[in-house]
Amino acid sequence: MRFISTTSLGGVTERLFTLGEIPGVLWTPEDAHGARPLILMGHGGGQHKKAPGLTARARRFAAEGGFAVAAIDMPNHGERPTSEEFEQIAAEYRARAAAGEDTAELDTAMFRLVVGQAVAEWQAVLTAVLQLDHIGGGPAGYWGVSMGCAFGMPLVAAEPRVGAAVLGLQGSPALAGTAAQIIVPVQFLVQWDDELIPRARSLALFDAIGSAEKTLHANPGKHSDLPQFETDNSLRFFARQLADT
């Protein structure tokens, strides 16, 4: 793990890093010492590790929750090269979306292309970050919606170091089997008028999650209209869940 830059603003320190080929960013409270919960934060499709919404949420998690937050560019996103195969599927996705056609199959194809790599990368980042002095071997959580949920569900299902997750804005039937393997507490976000995810599919994916403790939060609005107060809810959820581990 190689740190590239360190900047501090508003009580939060932001450090850019690379781990092998993976570009990442780590937010912690300024002058952090000792172990603290770590939240892995997955970005959405077409976004990147420092997308404005993600960055704002991560800074609040660090400043108000005292958490460490790590984000990485997912394969084919941000600073990373895109593969020819991904570009072909993405071009067809844009064309179908513009024509108002169903894109679920292409979502699944893009997902299948890199899901194994994405999970392995998150696990490598988790291992590296947990060794840092000011994070330590504390508990970990995962926050990711939309594409961040698609890659997050296999991670949360496979990785025993992740003890709680905020997921949602996702309803791919291809994820149902994975969802059933998740056993940690989950907060699942649904946009009631989501133009990309049919409501019944969102509810079915929540239903499929195996966890005994899972909560669905549904709010009016479209895919990108997630209300600000759900960031407060995420913060309190992780504070409650990760304090106990």
Added chain:
Amino acid sequence: MRFISTTSLGGVTERLFTLGEIPGVLWTPEDAHGARPLILMGHGGGQHKKAPGLTARARRFAAEGGFAVAAIDMPNHGERPTSEEFEQIAAEYRARAAAGEDTAELDTAMFRLVVGQAVAEWQAVLTAVLQLDHIGGGPAGYWGVSMGCAFGMPLVAAEPRVGAAVLGLQGSPALAGTAAQIIVPVQFLVQWDDELIPRARSLALFDAIGSAEKTLHANPGKHSDLPQFETDNSLRFFARQLADT
């Protein structure tokens, strides 16, 4: 409004009162002075103004939120006389429920019998309590699920002094028109495995609520398994909504 008794325990003062024929109870922080938000708390079917779950929730609202909380025995419940018509419907309800038959029609019949009276009583209590020195003309909210939602929806729809509501565990199609008239922020609770309310009806009633700001919280479990942490969510919801009014 006539106060009958005053007791203090754990920083919360509990005062029993009557307003005309209506027996009620008022919880406030001990030594409360000045205006504070008032939460009207509706009890469930077969319960009463001091049912254990309601009392525990009211005490937390007073102790942790600084709120005043008022509850009353609804018609045909608690200390109040039951009408012959109500008893007949209730007996048939118990028989059908024991036989595993649909009781929705009888729910609606019991509701129609007293809904006008119940709303008028809540409004009278609201007027009386808001005149008390240690509550003042502060904002008001309503908390009620199951039968407490059935009577709460017409109140919240009709009463402009109620600025926010926690509702749920209810899916009667008879309430859809009333739900559409509600315009204040609502938190709506759903038990995902509710044995009394079909899931699709719960979701349809949430869908029918007219408010621009409404959130559905769904949790696994049966009708009476509402998780403790939803009390925290209710508290924060009212603190956020009623602080702004």
